[in-house]
Amino acid sequence: MIPKLDEYKKKWEVESDQIIKPGLGAIRSALKKLNNPQEHLNIVHIAGTNGKGSTLTFLEQISKQHGLTVGKFMSPCIVDVHDQIQINGQAISEKELNSIFKQMKNANLSGMLTDFELLTCAAFLHFYQQEVDLVLLETGMGGREDSTNVVTPIVSIITSIALEHTRFLGPTIKSIASHKAGIIKEGRPIIIGKLPEEALYVVEQEAYEKHAPLIKLGDHFNIDCTNEFGDIYTNDENGLYINDLKRSLPGEHQGDNMALAITALFEVAKYFQLPVDIEKIREGVKHATLPGRFEQVYPNIYFDGAHNPASAIKLAETIRQQFPNEVIRFVIGMLADKDVKSVLRTFETVSEEFYFVDFMNERAMKAEDMLSLSNASSKQIVKDYIPFLQSCINRNGKTIVTGSLYLLAEIREALLNKY
Structure with missing residues (x-):
């Protein structure tokens, strides 16, 4: 869509x-x-x-x-x-x-x-x-x-x-x-x-x-x-x-x-x-800048449309290079036809803190299904991601919003309409 x-x-x-x-x-x-x-x-x-x-x-x-x-x-x-x-x-x-x-x-x-x-x-x-x-x-x-x-x-x-x-x-x-x-x-x-x-x-x-x-x-x-x-x-x-x-x-x-x-x-x-x-x-x-490519949207909040294993590996490498001693948390939603399990295993090498979200796309995997695939020690579903992301601005560490460019587009539009 x-x-x-x-x-x-x-x-x-x-x-x-x-x-x-x-x-x-x-x-x-x-x-x-x-x-x-x-x-x-x-x-x-x-x-x-x-x-x-x-x-x-x-x-x-x-x-x-x-x-x-x-x-x-x-x-x-x-x-x-x-x-x-x-x-x-x-x-x-x-x-x-x-x-x-x-x-x-x-x-x-x-x-x-x-x-x-x-x-x-x-x-x-x-x-x-x-x-x-x-x-x-x-x-x-x-x-x-x-x-x-x-x-x-x-x-x-x-x-x-x-x-x-x-x-x-x-x-x-x-x-x-x-x-x-x-x-x-x-x-x-x-x-x-x-x-x-x-x-x-x-x-x-x-x-x-x-x-x-x-x-x-x-x-x-x-x-x-x-x-x-x-x-x-x-x-x-x-x-x-x-x-x-x-x-x-x-x-x-x-x-x-x-x-x-x-x-x-x-x-x-x-x-x-x-x-x-x-x-x-x-x-x-x-x-040269590109929305959704390790893009700082707010203080401590970054968007990156890593949606397959290869791009997840690149994002993980960039996180290690840019934030070597920082606490990292992921806000993530993905399409069900992607290799979700492999992407999660890669992200779990740089963080144990995951927040799964639903978004409007007929191919999107449900947040609860992503939660069940995750091996992270700290994981939960976030229903209303806008106030959650606003709260992350002043939290310790970096928040990475990732998984699908369609998710990033939806969140971006919601942020623009609200703030």
């Missing part, structure tokens, strides 16, 4: 399905009715189990610093549907989205698409009509059969690969890698993060078959996050050395995401024949 999307669907009598339906046939037909706006866009396509949103944000900021107007399409939303379609950090307005829906109604798209496919069409239309220079396009799920995979990008990025959405993407790293590798296009460069060996083999094969130049973190470019004065990026292919990179997004994994974005910028700059300014990269990196 995408908050407020139904309001536009109802107003304009455009029907779409909430059920996930992998495949590109329907969206290709719909885009043809809209005169294929995606064919007129300059795109960076980003897939990956974790790190998509952060990599996109780094690339958005450093691209803006270089004078480009940047559109981005991401999921899930921060508060509601408007957040998912942005230009230079500004969410699409109600007036603009009404205009887009009117065009989609007139094109007879009603009943053709899923919710996410419909929103993908809306994003392409908006970016085309606003004449953005660059579009940063995040896959919804997988890659090969994801509705965003109807584009020919300047460059593609695969940030990471781990087990996720096994019902749709298959039960193994190899099958999931095959879906992610589907965003690789003929002759277009593909930049990849640190992938498991079995995933790397699949991606390398796809790149070879598509004659796509493969640019690998740890091979063609590197990031050193151990320097106290800032991270150091090196690129052997370009003979580049960029020091003093100071990120606002903490954690070594964010250093990897930053490196992917910087490497993508060079491909974008090459395409636009733009000179790359090292100081503008430093400035963009410094200003």
Whole structure:
């Protein structure tokens, strides 16, 4: 469920399905009715189990610093549907989205698409009509059969690969890698993060078959996050050395995401024949922040949308780095189709204090079921999380709200409405 999307669907009598339906046939037909706006866009396509949103944000900021107007399409939303379609950090307005829906109604798209496919069409239309220079396009799920995979990008990025959405993407790293590798296009460069060996083999094969130049973190470019004065990026292919990179997004994994974005910028700059300014990269990196990624919302309260085992491990590592001697408590709600048990086991390595909450999503696991899965010594269900979170501001230690980005969106909206 995408908050407020139904309001536009109802107003304009455009029907779409909430059920996930992998495949590109329907969206290709719909885009043809809209005169294929995606064919007129300059795109960076980003897939990956974790790190998509952060990599996109780094690339958005450093691209803006270089004078480009940047559109981005991401999921899930921060508060509601408007957040998912942005230009230079500004969410699409109600007036603009009404205009887009009117065009989609007139094109007879009603009943053709899923919710996410419909929103993908809306994003392409908006970016085309606003004449953005660059579009940063995040896959919804997988890659090969994801509705965003109807584009020919300047460059593609695969940030990471781990087990996720096994019902749709298959039960193994190899099958999931095959879906992610589907965003690789003929002759277009593909930049990849640190992938498991079995995933790397699949991606390398796809790149070879598509004659796509493969640019690998740890091979063609590197990031050193151990320097106290800032991270150091090196690129052997370009003979580049960029020091003093100071990120606002903490954690070594964010250093990897930053490196992917910087490497993508060079491909974008090459395409636009733009000179790359090292100081503008430093400035963009410094200003890159992302809601729900180790985000301090109130004093002592942090939001992080760690929703699978791989992202839970990264969050636990960041907590150890940032708060080595602090008391940690988790406020957590998750979707039932996630590997909840593995996520909890990881979080239990940094805390024994857990508060489980219910939230409005048809796929959400009940708080009482999460409670039964927990091995923590101190655990309980919180019915009214707003006053509880307010009380945590002045409590000893740090409170981490995590588990699902849908939960974070709901809590954020509730906080905004109440305070």
